[in-house]
Amino acid sequence: MTLVILLVCVAALLVASILGVAMARFRAGSLIVYSMSLAVCTVALVLALVQLLRNAAAPTLVLPLALPWLGAHFRIDALSAFFLVVVNLGAAAASLYALGYGAHEQAPHRVLPFYPAFLAGLNLVVIADDAFSFLLCWEFMSLMSWALVMAHHRDANNRRAGYIYLVMASFGTFALMLAFGLLAGPAGSYTFEVMRTGQHGPLIAALILTLALFGAGSKAGLVPLHVWLPLAHPAAPSHVSALMSGVMTKVAVYAFIRIVLDLLGAPSWWSSMVILALAGITTVAGVLYALMQHDLKRLLAYHTVENIGIVFIGVGLAIGFQTNAMPTAAALALTAALFHVFNHSLFKSLLFFGAGAVLNATGERDMEHLGGLIHRMPYVAFTFLIGCAAISALPPLNGFVSEWLTFQAILLSPTVGEWGLKMLVPGVGAVLALSAALAAACFVKAYGVTFLGRPRTPLATRAKEADRFSLSAMFLLAALCVLAGIFPGFVIDALAPVSQALIGSRMPVQATDPWLSIIPIAASRSSYDALLVFVFIGLASFLTAMAIHRFASHAFRRSAAWDCGTPDPSPSTQYSATSFAQPIRRVYGALAFQAREQVEMPPPGDPRPAVLRVSLRDLVWDWFYAPIEGAVAATAGRLNQFQFLTIRKYLSLVFGLLIILLLVLAIWL
Amino acid sequence: MPNLAFDTAHLLAGGLVLISFMLLYQDRLTSLLNVYALHALVLALSVAWQAHLQNAPHLYVTAGLALGFKAIIIPVALRRIIERLGIHREIETVVGIGPTMLAGMALVGLSMVVMLRVTAAATPIARQDLAFALAVVLLGLLMMVTRRNAVSQVVGFMSLENGLNLAATGARGMPLVVEISVAFSILIAFIVIGIFLFRIRERFDTVDIGALDQARGEHR
Numbered sequence: 001m002t003l004v005i006l007l008v009c010v011a012a013l014l015v016a017s018i019l020g021v022a023m024a025r026f027r028a029g030s031l032i033v034y035s036m037s038l039a040v041c042t043v044a045l046v047l048a049l050v051q052l053l054r055n056a057a058a059p060t061l062v063l064p065l066a067l068p069w070l071g072a073h074f075r076i077d078a079l080s081a082f083f084l085v086v087v088n089l090g091a092a093a094a095s096l097y098a099l100g101y102g103a104h105e106q107a108p109h110r111v112l113p114f115y116p117a118f119l120a121g122l123n124l125v126v127i128a129d130d131a132f133s134f135l136l137c138w139e140f141m142s143l144m145s146w147a148l149v150m151a152h153h154r155d156a157n158n159r160r161a162g163y164i165y166l167v168m169a170s171f172g173t174f175a176l177m178l179a180f181g182l183l184a185g186p187a188g189s190y191t192f193e194v195m196r197t198g199q200h201g202p203l204i205a206a207l208i209l210t211l212a213l214f215g216a217g218s219k220a221g222l223v224p225l226h227v228w229l230p231l232a233h234p235a236a237p238s239h240v241s242a243l244m245s246g247v248m249t250k251v252a253v254y255a256f257i258r259i260v261l262d263l264l265g266a267p268s269w270w271s272s273m274v275i276l277a278l279a280g281i282t283t284v285a286g287v288l289y290a291l292m293q294h295d296l297k298r299l300l301a302y303h304t305v306e307n308i309g310i311v312f313i314g315v316g317l318a319i320g321f322q323t324n325a326m327p328t329a330a331a332l333a334l335t336a337a338l339f340h341v342f343n344h345s346l347f348k349s350l351l352f353f354g355a356g357a358v359l360n361a362t363g364e365r366d367m368e369h370l371g372g373l374i375h376r377m378p379y380v381a382f383t384f385l386i387g388c389a390a391i392s393a394l395p396p397l398n399g400f401v402s403e404w405l406t407f408q409a410i411l412l413s414p415t416v417g418e419w420g421l422k423m424l425v426p427g428v429g430a431v432l433a434l435s436a437a438l439a440a441a442c443f444v445k446a447y448g449v450t451f452l453g454r455p456r457t458p459l460a461t462r463a464k465e466a467d468r469f470s471l472s473a474m475f476l477l478a479a480l481c482v483l484a485g486i487f488p489g490f491v492i493d494a495l496a497p498v499s500q501a502l503i504g505s506r507m508p509v510q511a512t513d514p515w516l517s518i519i520p521i522a523a524s525r526s527s528y529d530a531l532l533v534f535v536f537i538g539l540a541s542f543l544t545a546m547a548i549h550r551f552a553s554h555a556f557r558r559s560a561a562w563d564c565g566t567p568d569p570s571p572s573t574q575y576s577a578t579s580f581a582q583p584i585r586r587v588y589g590a591l592a593f594q595a596r597e598q599v600e601m602p603p604p605g606d607p608r609p610a611v612l613r614v615s616l617r618d619l620v621w622d623w624f625y626a627p628i629e630g631a632v633a634a635t636a637g638r639l640n641q642f643q644f645l646t647i648r649k650y651l652s653l654v655f656g657l658l659i660i661l662l663l664v665l666a667i668w669l
Numbered sequence: 670m671p672n673l674a675f676d677t678a679h680l681l682a683g684g685l686v687l688i689s690f691m692l693l694y695q696d697r698l699t700s701l702l703n704v705y706a707l708h709a710l711v712l713a714l715s716v717a718w719q720a721h722l723q724n725a726p727h728l729y730v731t732a733g734l735a736l737g738f739k740a741i742i743i744p745v746a747l748r749r750i751i752e753r754l755g756i757h758r759e760i761e762t763v764v765g766i767g768p769t770m771l772a773g774m775a776l777v778g779l780s781m782v783v784m785l786r787v788t789a790a791a792t793p794i795a796r797q798d799l800a801f802a803l804a805v806v807l808l809g810l811l812m813m814v815t816r817r818n819a820v821s822q823v824v825g826f827m828s829l830e831n832g833l834n835l836a837a838t839g840a841r842g843m844p845l846v847v848e849i850s851v852a853f854s855i856l857i858a859f860i861v862i863g864i865f866l867f868r869i870r871e872r873f874d875t876v877d878i879g880a881l882d883q884a885r886g887e888h889r
Binding site for chain 2: 648652654662663
């Protein structure tokens with residue numbers, strides 16, 4: 001029944017998409033499409049929540065669609081239900097936000113038809129239960145999001161982003177297709193049910209894992225497959241950016257977990273090392289790239305790369321513990337990863353909404369042109385601050401809980417058997433700690449430069465507060481961030497069926513712990529009481545404020561007027577995004593980006609200003625993509641000659657190939 | 670005479686290979702067409718013998734088609750074309766006749782080695798039929814590759830098709846409908862190529878296909 005209603009929801013979204021085609025030219029069009037999406041996603045969200053919390057048997061359904069002898073299989077198990085919650089929560093929030101934001105869209109006819117279809121694709125991928133439907137829905141989702149990236153196609157940068165995205169998405173789907181082909185084996189049954197029972201040799205299992213890493217990793221944004229992400233996510237309209245960053249990358253995580261933890265069967269120990277190494281690199285590279293950005297949406301997109309790294313650290317640890325027969329630890333690591341998936345979908349959507357509101361109010365994404373928005377957009381500034389604190393993993397918010405749980409899992413690593421893992425995991429822990437600190441620095445920069453200080457351009461002085469729909473969506477997500485941070489035990493308990501199904505073990509029940517604290521392993525080892533921290537922070541700040549007001553001196557003093565640290569009246573002398581990032585660029589940049597700073601001093605007597613040039617290179621492009629591109633171009637150049645042969649030479653080619661094949665046959669037999 | 674059936678089939682198929690070699694060393698178009706007519710005649714005989722052996726009356730139709738179209742109509746038509754074009758003397762080879770013949774022998778050896786190994790389970794008649802047929806096909810291709818003149822390329826193509834026919838009748842497989850449609854497609858290909866020959870001639874004053882390549886603006 002749940003599944004039928006959910007499929008009806010998907011059908012309703014597709015109807016909304018058709019309505020979007022018909023109504024795009026009218027003002028009411030965006031209202032109808034977005035309110036329909038909101039209603040449908042809310043229904044789907046409630047269904048998925050009920051399914052996850054009730055922990056009932058997984059409903060299955062076979063529709064006579066797609067390939068005639070295969071049909072389309074659907075199923076909602078615990079993993080699907082959890083990801084349905086993530087998808088539909090993000091989708092509902094984005095639809096609510098878009099009710100206000102979408103009214104300002106210049107090209108609604110390029111957004112409205114694809115938006116509900118994209119939501120439908122996201123839902124379908126998660127509930128698909130055979131490889132064919134999965135790949136079909138996956139490609140549908142990719143294409144719809146590509147269409148949304150290309151919504152503002154007149155900008156050449158957006159076209160380039162769309163092109164790179166399309167190439168990477170096709171590559172990813174291709175890798176997934178091969179992975180499913182290997183999973184199906186020579187017998188070739190494409191339902192997940194049969195795939196689960198398959199046995200694979202070590203070589204095939206390694207190939208499947210690699211292909212899954214390529215396929216899901218290119219969509220999720222694992223380094224070095226992340227290059228499309230910071231280009232494509234900012235190019236889309238902001239509510240779509242939020243969906244792509246907050247939700248679609250999570251669907252990629254779902255695909256990886258589904259293939260590696262569910263379908264592949266028992267993984268080998270080295271697979272966790274590969275995943276952990278990649279995830280560690282992704283985490284620190286993502287945050288370093290993010291720090292160097294001064295485009296607000298691109299900064300957020302790079303941060304998605306970092307958070308995906310954190311999620312994959314959890315998944316890699318879960319696999320590592322599982323191969324060492326440590327089910328409790330594996331359940332902890334997996335729960336941490338899934339919790340972070342949930343959290344990231346909340347705060348990344350929130351932050352993209354904030355960036356969208358700023359973009360809408362000022363027309364600027366470049367932080368260097370913003371500033372002082374807290375006075376003009378106080379509500380947006382407040383919710384954005386909560387999002388920043390959450391993504392920087394500050395207690396008592398939700399980001400802290402999931403990263404803390406990941407650290408708890410890392411601290412269990414000395415008990416694993418393999419020396420490789422024993423050596424690697426502490427390194428990953430150090431990387432995680434480093435990137436958490438860098439993330440905090442990055443969001444101090446993002447928030448400080450955008451919302452604090454004085455406006456740097458006239459555009460920023462004319463900003464207006466966002467509309468009520470946008471604000472309500474942002475407040476909703478901010479409240480959820482706080483709630484999930486203060487009551488993490490409930491989220492952990494809700495995730496228990498997922499790890500029970502995948503790992504065969506679960507974290508201890510948290511709801512019964514005293515004072516709503518969470519105890520991942522044992523009370524003697526570690527515990528965290530978010531409510532206590534929350535109350536303490538609240539009380540401490542309240543008492544401090546009280547004390548200052550109570551005991552501060554009322555006596556008159558005479559001194560120079562306070563200049564807020566900027567003695568020069570020009571706003572351009574303020575601390576800028578680039579200057580904030582300079583120390584970190586100097587420490588890590590020379591190695592990671594080949595950052596070069598160059599000061600051009602005019603000769604004495606020349607009135608021109610001195611210029612500081614900073615050049616950054618993306619080494620992934622230089623080392624990974626440039627050789628591939630070069631090789632493809634060179635091969636194409638060579639093959640191009642074959643376009644201009646004479647008829648007789650073409651015939652000779654065919655003849656020669658035939659003779660060679662016959663010779664091979666003659667020698668072979 | 671228990672082996673008469675096999676020996677006759679062997680003789681006719683082997684004769685086809687031999688005539689393919691004769692096609693390779695002709696240096697005048699008129700004699701090339703005569704040899705091609707002989708090629709088609711031997712094919713018709715071979716198919717008729719297979720029809721007799723297999724008790725398959727529809728193969729007589731195939732033999733009749735081969736005799737009518739390939740041994741009479743097409744050679745006569747081609748002869749009229751070259752008379753009208755006035756090119757009955759020219760055959761321009763890319764490689765000399767000698768090396769071509771040597772390559773042809775190697776190809777026959779290759780097709781024997783491959784086919785006799787692959788078809789170890791089939792009947793002897795089918796085996797040698799298939800082996801000779803592959804040899805004829807390869808020799809036809811060789812002829813197409815080593816000739817510059819469009820008419821001799823057409824003849825190479827037709828002899829290649831004769832090889833296919835031989836294989837199909839030997840394998841007891843090809844239904845009459847397929848056979849007729851193949852025959853018609855060959856005829857249509859022949860007509861199209863004939864028309865093109867005239868057009869090429871009108872445009873370039875020669876039927877050397879090198880002129881076509883120069884017209885495409887390419888360099889060899």
